[in-house]
Amino acid sequence: MINPMVEIKDYSIQLGTFQLNNINLSISEKEIFAVLGRTGSGKTVLLESVAGFYRKFSGAVSLQGKPVVDIPLEKRQIGFVYQDFGLFHHMSVYENITYGLKIQRKDKAYKKEMADKMAEILSIGHIMNQYPGTLSGGERQRTALARALILNPKLLLMDEPFSSLDPSTKEMMYQQIKKIHKIFGCTILFVTHDFNEAQRMADRIGIMVNGELRGIRNSADLFEDCQDQEINQFLLGGYERRIIV
Amino acid sequence: MINPMVEIKDYSIQLGTFQLNNINLSISEKEIFAVLGRTGSGKTVLLESVAGFYRKFSGAVSLQGKPVVDIPLEKRQIGFVYQDFGLFHHMSVYENITYGLKIQRKDKAYKKEMADKMAEILSIGHIMNQYPGTLSGGERQRTALARALILNPKLLLMDEPFSSLDPSTKEMMYQQIKKIHKIFGCTILFVTHDFNEAQRMADRIGIMVNGELRGIRNSADLFEDCQDQEINQFLLGGYERRIIV
Amino acid sequence: TSKTDKAEEKVDESQSLAGQTLFVYCGAGMTKPFGEIADKFKAETGCEMEVVYANAAQLQNQIKTTGEGDLFIAGSADELTPVKDVVTESKDLVKHIPVLAVKSGNPLGILGLNDLTKEGVEVVLGDGDATPIGKIANKALTDLGILSNVNVIARAATAPEIFNALSVDECDAIIVWKENVTGSTTEIVKTTDLDAYVKKVPAAKLNSSKNTEAVGAFMTFLDSDTAKTIWEKYGYEVLN
Amino acid sequence: MKERFSVFSFFEIFTIIITIIVIIFTSVLILAIVLKGLPYLGQAFYSEEVRFAVKLSLYTASISTIICMALAIPTAYALTRTSFPFKKVCQMIIELPLSMPYLVLGLSLLIVFSSDFGKALKELGFKVVFDKNGIIIAQTVVNLPYVIRFIRTAFQEVDERLEFISGSLGATKWERFITITLPLSKNAIITTIILAWSRGLGEFGATLMLVGATRMKTETLTTSVYLNLATGDTGASMASATIILIISLISLFLTNWIGRKNPQESRMKDVNQ
């Protein structure tokens, strides 16, 4: 039996007054899983937990059968696109993007080649020598994306990765990520506020409500009615908006 | 004759390799103006320019007839919601929100009252004692919004102010901002990537292309075809997406 | 005797000195005896004593730069040279005795300066220009014609530092002032080799002094038995 | 809930070993002082002279620290936040005395305050040479270049963007400074205060040159250490040194206690690296 890529079992964690409560989720290899949910419902905490960010928790998170916290941070091979990007502000965009390769002691030519490829895919070639402090929001977001993608991770965690992009750039990104996913077959777990984005990208979608992962549905069945009134309400919030257009 | 709230005349500025080119725009009092445009097209730089951020430029930006750079920073009375929020990370959310009032030497009761009001409007009452470092993306965004709104500024500049919010919270925000606008009659200039948002909120919409403010249209006529192929393409990028839904 | 009479006279003078102040510079090495003498003088005459303690170089600079003060009590007459322009008159108080000191028990059997040339004897001396005790050592060893044969492993900048070197067992012999040698881990070699180099602690009147009466009284007091007893208590030898 | 610690890496073990070496070496140095001083400590505590020196030391070190900070904070602000001609040159002049032996600074002060300017000050009732004031001035001058340099570095690290935002919320430059720049350099400033105060307590080179040591008048703990050492009374000297250590320990404890962070300012507190 193959272990699932991500396996979360009875996972709970308390952060200040917020609690992520009894999460159970299993994501198989190559799957794309989207997380929706109101702001503050715990989506980011869930992603951070999968990445093995926290020290005190109950339950378990395993990557391919191994508890994530038992894997040293530097060996987890998780690509993480942080909601606030987390760029290294003392390095240029090029240095940010090739950081992981530098750590792997790749040679200059290889770094350059990979960075150019990323720049091509994410159309950020023109900002390679700028520092993060001078970038626009969308440029920062794509730099963060490039930094994670360049390492070709087995598991890609993305926290609202396209939120700062305009519709046409977004569209391009969807296609590129889909392509990358097809070629390299990474597992993707991402957070979004865009129902349409979730449906277009993901195989399955989970909905977070108040720190609980309530509904897990196939992408096509996202708007299916259910018993859980909170979920219906949340989906309606978006639906209303959609019919107004 | 009344001076327009914001008047930008032949404004150009060079930042690194990027140039904001010959902007002309006049926003009248109480107007809501939205700026759309591809990522990196200069929307944020435009807002920053209106706020009198930069030192070297050509042309002029005036607020109610007065060159903005001649008004001391602390007297400009501009509410600015930054794209990356710019919260004071050494202060709690409550201290962040009431910062402007503290500077105005308002008493404690007044500060508390106003903060509670803001908390109510933006539903951030539960995070008042947290520090920005512990907040979720949407909570940060609303804290930044509250910090700007609490001073009831004559001119409100907002850089993608709802980008980190889920649809239902967004919906709520639209209504609240509309209400605030109606009551206090502030002028609003905001950037968004959401065509629908722009149409719902704004009276007029401007589209930035490569550092130029190309099309300025009434909100209802946003998708009208025009001579400018770049604008058509940009709007189509969103349209395509919209029809796919 | 006449000396006790003099002391009694001073008690009589005390009324007239109350409210006056004497400003004295004194070498840091003599802090204890001189402090006690100053206290006694104040008790007897009511004269305020302001004594600034520091090392000789600092005192010399203070005297030259500020142009203030009544008296300078220096470690030896040599130390008056840099300030000779402002000294009006000086008087010797007690003997300042250089000694040859070794570790207690004298393990290397050093009985005189000539033994310093012995194989394996490591010596620490004061700097030949900057410290009077260093000058004396140089002079004494040169006079014996053995300076170049002595294994001087280091030169120190102050007398206490020379003594420290011996007391922590970093050398075998030192030439230092007699009052520096304290404690049980070291002993003074009984030799007459350095007798010719005994210096005198001078009290020098400064030309900035306007307080002739108090200075005079104090100079006299320095001659009294009270003062001499105190000096002796701290290991100084009274003149004649 | 279970706690997890990642295993120590080789690098971490290396740093801890270095730390242990430093601690052992420091402890040995301190013990060498304390062991010599301890037998004389009781006696020292009862001596009026020592008690006077303790008070004078605390007084002068505190005042000189306050003066230092009062001069250094505005200067560091001017050097990092305003522009005026020859700023780089000014900065270098201010930092030039960094490597001056304290003795030389003391002599320099002696020359300056014995000049007509100093005489005039004295006429006005501000006596420096051979006076308590001189101790304060010596300590201030010795510390000032360091303190300015450190606070300047701290101010440089503060994100100017936050100051700008504060300004756009209505804060004047002064208010921006007080509410943003200063709190954000808090740690560096506490550290600098500790430096200045400690150095004030331990300084003697410049002080001896400028004011000498008059018992019960200008004798600080450090000059007492010096004088006792000069008279060969190592025990009493080390007793004074031990008292300085005790004062130091108390002050480190207090500043540690004041400087502790209570609220959780970021999620990193919960993080497992």
Add this chain to the structure above:
Amino acid sequence: MKERFSVFSFFEIFTIIITIIVIIFTSVLILAIVLKGLPYLGQAFYSEEVRFAVKLSLYTASISTIICMALAIPTAYALTRTSFPFKKVCQMIIELPLSMPYLVLGLSLLIVFSSDFGKALKELGFKVVFDKNGIIIAQTVVNLPYVIRFIRTAFQEVDERLEFISGSLGATKWERFITITLPLSKNAIITTIILAWSRGLGEFGATLMLVGATRMKTETLTTSVYLNLATGDTGASMASATIILIISLISLFLTNWIGRKNPQESRMKDVNQ
């Protein structure tokens, strides 16, 4: 394009005035030294003794700075980034010598290195007392607590989140440290190096106690200042002090030049506050 400066606020003017006062006062102090030293400077440059002292000073200050940093950086890392028992206590012990008079530290070193341990070292060929090595050790010990304290403060200010992110990109703790923590504390580290080096150059209290002042053997520039002053040769003394000032000036100039920022790291550079 036109440039705009906002008018100076009262607060800014105040800070500039304070700065000017500090600069004038510092200049006067420096002048008092240089004017005395200048006439003897040429003579000093030709003196073999002075040239020896210059070399020895530069050598010892540089080596001691390197040792200091080599000990302080790992220690500061351990104190801020690892957890081990009694960390707070260890930290206090390390910082205790902050307020020790250098004289006392020197004596303490003398006691330690004259003990059996020191004798054993000497047997092994590492002579400390009365030797060049002693100068280096004295300077190191005098500087170490400061240097650790400052680097610790700098590391504390570094955003640990960036270190975490670096780790998740594959960097080991050591690599995180080298690529993130260290570059982000660059300014503070440069400042600390300047401090340690300058203090090394100017220190004499501990050095004199531990190694004495043997001409042409353990005579640094500072010892030379001290000895000449004691001889009553103020001119020669101030000439040595002036040489220290010149060295200091050159090094400040160089570090300023190295520490300058070239690339534009944030939009704030263009901002009109």
